Amino acid sequence: MRRPKKFFSGGPRTFVITFVVIVGIVLLAQLVTHMMNTDHVAYSQFSESLTKGKIAQLYQNGQQVEGVYRDGKRFETVVPANWDYRIVERQKDIAYVILPPRQFSLPLILSLLLGFFILGAFLWTMLRQSRSSGSSGGGSGIFGVGRSNAQMFVPEQVKVKFDDVAGLHGAKEDLLDVIDFLKNPKKFSKLGAKVPKGTLMIGEPGNGKTLLAKAVAGEANCAFFSVSASSFVEMFVGVGASRVRDLFARARKNAPCIVFIDEIDAVGSHRGRGYGGGNDEREQTLNQLLTEMDGFATSDDTVVILAATNRPDVLDRALLRPGRFDRQVNVPYPDVRSRLQILQVHIKNIKCDSSVDLDKVDRSTVGFSGADLANVVNEAAILAAKAGIKKSNADMFEEALDRITLGKEHKSIVLTELDREMTAYHEAGHTLINILLPDDLEPLHKVTIVPRGRALGVTFSLPERDKYSSNEAEMKALVAKLMAGRIAEELKFDKRATGAHNDFEKATEIVQKMVRFYGMSESLGNVVYKDNDQFSDETVSLIDQEVRRIVKECYDMAAKLLRDNRDKLDKIANGLLESELLSAAQVYALLDMEQPKVATLELESVEADSTSV
Numbered sequence: 001m002r003r004p005k006k007f008f009s010g011g012p013r014t015f016v017i018t019f020v021v022i023v024g025i026v027l028l029a030q031l032v033t034h035m036m037n038t039d040h041v042a043y044s045q046f047s048e049s050l051t052k053g054k055i056a057q058l059y060q061n062g063q064q065v066e067g068v069y070r071d072g073k074r075f076e077t078v079v080p081a082n083w084d085y086r087i088v089e090r091q092k093d094i095a096y097v098i099l100p101p102r103q104f105s106l107p108l109i110l111s112l113l114l115g116f117f118i119l120g121a122f123l124w125t126m127l128r129q130s131r132s133s134g135s136s137g138g139g140s141g142i143f144g145v146g147r148s149n150a151q152m153f154v155p156e157q158v159k160v161k162f163d164d165v166a167g168l169h170g171a172k173e174d175l176l177d178v179i180d181f182l183k184n185p186k187k188f189s190k191l192g193a194k195v196p197k198g199t200l201m202i203g204e205p206g207n208g209k210t211l212l213a214k215a216v217a218g219e220a221n222c223a224f225f226s227v228s229a230s231s232f233v234e235m236f237v238g239v240g241a242s243r244v245r246d247l248f249a250r251a252r253k254n255a256p257c258i259v260f261i262d263e264i265d266a267v268g269s270h271r272g273r274g275y276g277g278g279n280d281e282r283e284q285t286l287n288q289l290l291t292e293m294d295g296f297a298t299s300d301d302t303v304v305i306l307a308a309t310n311r312p313d314v315l316d317r318a319l320l321r322p323g324r325f326d327r328q329v330n331v332p333y334p335d336v337r338s339r340l341q342i343l344q345v346h347i348k349n350i351k352c353d354s355s356v357d358l359d360k361v362d363r364s365t366v367g368f369s370g371a372d373l374a375n376v377v378n379e380a381a382i383l384a385a386k387a388g389i390k391k392s393n394a395d396m397f398e399e400a401l402d403r404i405t406l407g408k409e410h411k412s413i414v415l416t417e418l419d420r421e422m423t424a425y426h427e428a429g430h431t432l433i434n435i436l437l438p439d440d441l442e443p444l445h446k447v448t449i450v451p452r453g454r455a456l457g458v459t460f461s462l463p464e465r466d467k468y469s470s471n472e473a474e475m476k477a478l479v480a481k482l483m484a485g486r487i488a489e490e491l492k493f494d495k496r497a498t499g500a501h502n503d504f505e506k507a508t509e510i511v512q513k514m515v516r517f518y519g520m521s522e523s524l525g526n527v528v529y530k531d532n533d534q535f536s537d538e539t540v541s542l543i544d545q546e547v548r549r550i551v552k553e554c555y556d557m558a559a560k561l562l563r564d565n566r567d568k569l570d571k572i573a574n575g576l577l578e579s580e581l582l583s584a585a586q587v588y589a590l591l592d593m594e595q596p597k598v599a600t601l602e603l604e605s606v607e608a609d610s611t612s613v
Contacts, residue, residue: 038066039075046077050091057095058088150227150247152254153217158224160214166345167338167370168208174329175199175216178304182220182256185302196326197293198305200264202312203331206371209308212331213260216306223257225250229266229307232285240267240285248292248303256302264307269314286316294323333369336362336466342370346377351384355394364401364445366463376400407453415456420577422489423449423457426499428572429488429562430459431587433481436561438596440477447572448581456499457576462584472520475510479551480558482507487559488569511550512543521546 041049046065049055057068063083066076088096162172178199181188188194201209210226217224227247232240251259267285293305307325309315319325334342340362347358365373379400384392402409415423431447445462452458486500519526523546529535535543562569571590575582588595 039073041075041077043077043079046075046079050087053091053093055091055094060085060096150225150250150259152250153224153226155217155221155223158214158218160211160218162215162219164218165208165211165215166341167334168212168331169338171201171212171329171331172215174327175212178216178306179219182222182258182302182304185256197323198307198325199327199329200312200315200320200325201306201308201329201331202310203308204310204333204369206369207331207333208370209331210260210262212329213258213306213308217258217260220256220258223251223254225254225257225259226262227260228262229264229268232267233282240281241288244285244288244292251303257304259303259305261305261307263309264319265309265311265314268307268309268316268319269311270316286319290318290324293325333367334373336366339365339368339373342373343377346374350377350381351391352380353391353393356392356397357394360394360462361397361401363462363464366466372404376404379403402452406455406458410451413451415451419456420449421573422493422495422497423499424573424576425488425492425569426485426497427457427459427576428569429484429486429558430481431572432488432565432569433477433484433558433561434459434461435568435587435591435593436565437477437480440474441481443596444584444587446581446583447576447587449576450580455502472514472518475514475520476550476554476557479507479510479554480561483551483555484558484562487555487562488573491562491566491569492573507551507554508547511547511554514550515543515546521550 049069050058054069055067056070059066060079063078063081064076065079066074068074085096088094165172177196201212203209213226214224225247232243247259251257267282267289269282271283271286305325312328320328340358343358343361347356361376365376368376376397377400380392380396383396383399384390387396427447427449431444434441434444442461442463445460447457447459449457482503485503486496489495489497489500514520515524516529519528523542524539529539529543568591572582572587575586575590579586582590585595
């Protein structure tokens with residue numbers, strides 16, 4: 001039903017505002033003109049001018065005297081209380097007026113009017129802002145600081161469904177109970193069952209937590225409140241708790257509904273960590289949230305709370321107990337099948353030619369979030385636009401992946417011939433080990449000595465599949481590959497350069513995990529040594545010895561392989577010096593070796609949707 005149109009709106013309101021503004025401008029102009037044209041003179045100067053007959057008009061209001069010189073200039077002064085006004089009567093051609101004591105002067109009148117005008121305009125603006133914010137449910141107005149600024153979406157506005165969310169199959173299954181509860185609450189209440197009041201979605205940024213919350217609301221066909229936890233806490237004590245109360249009051253009026261709190265760790269972290277007003281305000285906000293979710297006066301309205309965080313370790317235990325956030329839904333990085341679906345969704349928004357192989361892009365993006373995949377597609381489109389071509393091709397996607405993972409190519413860096421040669425042999429060492437240990441390392445993709453990001457050269461491997469665990473042989477092979485860069489430099493130049501620093505850092509981290517966490521050390525056995533544990537000096541020494549032993553074992557293995565295949569090392573390095581970039585096929589052709597076939601997963605074709613994570 002349409003609301004009746006108010007008179008003070010539209011045209012009438014514009015007219016009134018315009019009229020008030022014009023009146024204010026006129027009054028202000030008169031006041032400024034009066035002040036600019038009026039001189040403040042001393043009493044002695046006034047007496048002298050009066051005696052010499054320079055004054056044409058004179059107005060007296062008590063001790064305040066204003067007048068006009070014969071040349072038209074205005075002045076004002078203050079006379080003594082015992083001033084003899086009869087001196088004016090002895091002057092000729094002077095207009096003398098004594099004003100009533102209570103009459104205000106023109107500057108005073110204009111000043112008062114201007115002050116009232118500014119005050120009225122300020123109050124009217126604040127009142128209008130508070131009313132508008134109150135009607136929209138926000139809390140930005142000065143009179144609505146305690147109101148929640150959560151955005152409310154009615155069922156007609158939430159059009160996202162589970163079919164619109166690519167991947168995340170496990171998370172969808174975990175949230176089906178929430179949807180069923182919102183659709184059929186009586187089915188649970190008849191059996192005395194209580195569906196979890198709150199569901200906490202845990203996952204790294206960009207994996208689709210917010211989109212999942214919208215999809216739950218869309219599937220349940222109910223109202224949806226969305227708010228960031230950081231918006232609860234303000235500098236004023238008590239505002240956060242007031243906003244939490246207001247949010248849940250609005251949610252209960254619109255039940256059944258979903259309340260989605262993003263980045264809940266902003267108010268839900270452990271209490272008692274510090275002192276001061278800011279910390280007290282956050283704790284008051286958290287206490288109010290705990291009470292609203294499961295307190296003494298909690299109602300049985302069908303209000304489901306969804307929250308998202310990537311820091312579950314900092315949340316207060318009271319927030320995670322049964323009756324509040326009963327369930328935790330993991331929103332992981334997409335797997336190989338989910339990444340393909342997400343890429344198919346995003347690629348619909350750009351133009352691509354037939355050279356783009358999504359399966360290859362999929363295998364190149366292990367560990368990418370949904371937002372990262374969207375960025376890859378968008379970066380490829382940007383590169384195509386900059387190149388002036390109408391469609392993105394495979395090279396654009398390759399360059400987009402390189403930019404995101406390694407950084408932009410540094411064309412301004414000029415290397416000496418010795419630096420180029422050392423970089424070529426360094427990368428050739430990595431590449432050759434990658435080829436000689438095919439069963440334990442991911443297949444070679446390409447190798448380059450073009451500087452990118454902080455690296456002067458890079459050897460790329462393309463995984464055949466997502467890996468969720470590694471065995472001891474694979475980890476040792478990876479350490480040997482990391483050591484091979486330094487070994488190749490020593491074989492060719494008998495020098496040690498700084499380029500292997502990052503390789504050593506990664507290798508040390510891998511071996512320490514083998515020794516301390518994975519039980520891959522005969523001396524230490526199947527014992528886990530955590531970072532915060534207190535070790536004896538003997539244990540620390542044993543860990544150090546085992547790390548050094550395994551690193552040396554991998555180093556010696558890589559050194560033997562490179563020495564035995566020195567001719568192959570030289571061929572790869574010379575090929576890099578000539579071309580700067582070699583694909584896996586080109587490397588195998590240089591070595592006159594047959595390239596192993598890459599095993600690919602048979603993924604069923606997926607229809608692209610209009611929305612993605």
